[in-house]
Amino acid sequence: MSEKSYMVPNPPTPNKAVTFNPDVCIGCNRCVEVCPTDVMMPNPEKKKQPIVVYPEECWYCGGCVEECPRPGAITMLHPTQQRISMNWKRKDTGELYRLGMNNPPPPNLRPPSGE
């Protein structure tokens, strides 16, 4: 059972820059509107999540995530070459962690100062 194959260019690098959760996203396109470099475009189908067209133009300012009225609808995804570089070690146990690992540790829920 295989899906139809298409002649498409290689996936761009980075592949995504941001990713959408279609169950949460309401397709309001506020992220599309504020993106300084038009990384995303509106979906031809109304009320659907935007389409990432130019991920290599993303500079990871995070404005789209800040602008989103539905937390969790859009997530910034650092390129894999950056995720693989963000490593830390728990001081008392020596355990190694990295951004994007399988079975990550529980989140640190402390908000930034001022919140």
Add this chain to the structure above:
Amino acid sequence: MSTWHEYVQKTGKVPEWPYPVNYGQMNEITTDVLVIGGGVAGLQAAINAARMGVKVAVLERGHAKRSGSGGAGVDHWHGAVTNPCSKVTPLMYTNACYDSMQGWTGAHVRYIITKESWDTLRECEQMGIQIRDVKDEFKGAPFRDETSKLMFAYDYKNRHVIRVWGWNIKPKLYEQAVQLGVNIQNRMMPTALLTEGGKQGARVVGATAVNTHTGEFFVFKAKATVIATGGAGRLFTFEPEVTASSSMSDMNSAGVGQALGWKAGAEFVCMEASGQGRLSGHAYAPYSMGNTHNTYHGTPIVDADGKEVPWIDVFGNLLNTVDDRFLPHGKQDFILGEGIGIGPYLQQFRGNDLTHDLVEKIRKGEFKLPLYADFTRLSALERRCIFGMMVGNEGKTRIAIYDTLTKAGFDPDKDLFQAPVTMPEGYAHPNFWSTGVNTAPTVRMLGGGGFLVDWDLKTNLEGLYIGAGGNLFGGGCHGESHTTGRYAGKHAAAYAKTAPEPKIDKTQVNKEREFAYNATRQSKEGNGWKEINAAIARIMRDYCGRYKNATTLNLGLRLFNELKTAELATAYASNPHELGRLLECYSLVTLGELVMKSSLERKASNTILDFIRLDYPAMDPPEWNKLLPVRQEDDKVKVRSLPLDFHLKAPYAADFEENYQQHTTK
């Protein structure tokens, strides 16, 4: 489904361009003040011009709510020397910058910045930016003033750099500009300044632009114009697939403002200056790894076995406490701070640093890689301030670093944050994540040169003012962009109030319109913008890299002409986005030509400008200790010479304060 690839493969259809396309459709906007570039500098210019009661339009490349290098946030504000806790005066600060640069920075611009930086920050506070520890989260910390609740960075004694909660500074400026009725036009790629009679060197009376969603053409008619654009991160290197995520300037930074000015006849200085491209090279995501620089200044660094790297003062003496890392020592006047567009620092203004034999000790095995930032060795208040207050508010850190890492479980109270693993020389500078050693020396970035302005921040062209950090000779970073934007906006408004009506030259408009859509009329076989941009960067690296002579520079100029008449002339844009990016390639070529032509005029090598002419190898011959302003007249380069301290010579007064008082708008 998030990406174009997924969409195409799921639906079997290529999605149509989502906006109506009307290439060339004419729109005309008449205003008193036109601001080109809607970043922090541009919106400050717009807000302050509008407050003076004139009509203002902003021409913005992205969307002004969050765009620009400063649009991603700010955590510390430089040059706020007139704040109530500061022990530094505008003159002390200005001289520290000017003397550190041995004269190669616009000290008049620095003086204006230090006079008005704190006032500008207080206005930001009125717009809703938190600049004080109002919730007393940091009560009792050595960096906090208990009365004003201001918090300071770098130098806890002299207190002139203010820590701020600036993650939302851009949306707040945007709200203010909208409230004041500023006409903000987003998605605009400017193509030319309009001048009276269409003549180079004449009064600037507006600009033309293409909308990169719709392809429509815009003519802005204005009595006064402020250029408030950014740098040109794509000039010497273009590999966005690898470097866009590590850059501190986004893809829209294409030297557009400088190109507009050069074509119109504006004067520039020190465009031959460049430096190795730390931030535009092969770095890591900004602030994403262990280091002890800038936002992270003072963070303890330990090796793989937990052995701490010692700190020293500028005289080489060991520092025993973390607090010592934030204080001047011995005969030091004060610590100037990092990230203000200053290259070398004189000893009396330099900051404390990791021990300078770290590189050597890593080579000998005394410190074992990888290194880590160990926040647990900081006091709870300093730790929370660095990772929580500063990381969380600095550009590209709130979502990209704080939110991302804490959600992934990182806890500065418990974890060691790994530094990049790189060559030993990579640890010579405490900003490990920007890893200059990974960047070839030929990859340069523009280094402090820019528009030459007078004490009004006005150029040599009537009606043209500059407010910015990256393209202004004497400009700096985030706060400096706000302050110069605010000052330039006020002066442009004052001029617009009495200026005659602008006269647009129809021939110039028609010529610009014809040129702007060239790429939409070409064969689909033509090159795309990325191919062209990569070629531009190649020409700059090879012919105007670290080592150059008159022959390589002239060959480089020849190759730009080749590119313009062959690949660029036949390049094809399949939608308004690609058209905008291709028009930026024209700007990059123009800026590259400006850099090469400036380089040809300086027939001497120069240390501060990091400028090496192989045909004039003697470093710093005294007869070349002068600025060489260049401009175009009838498309020919005109050069003159100007003393480094021109800002205190006729027609100006011999004293900074006297000049400032004569020129500031109250």
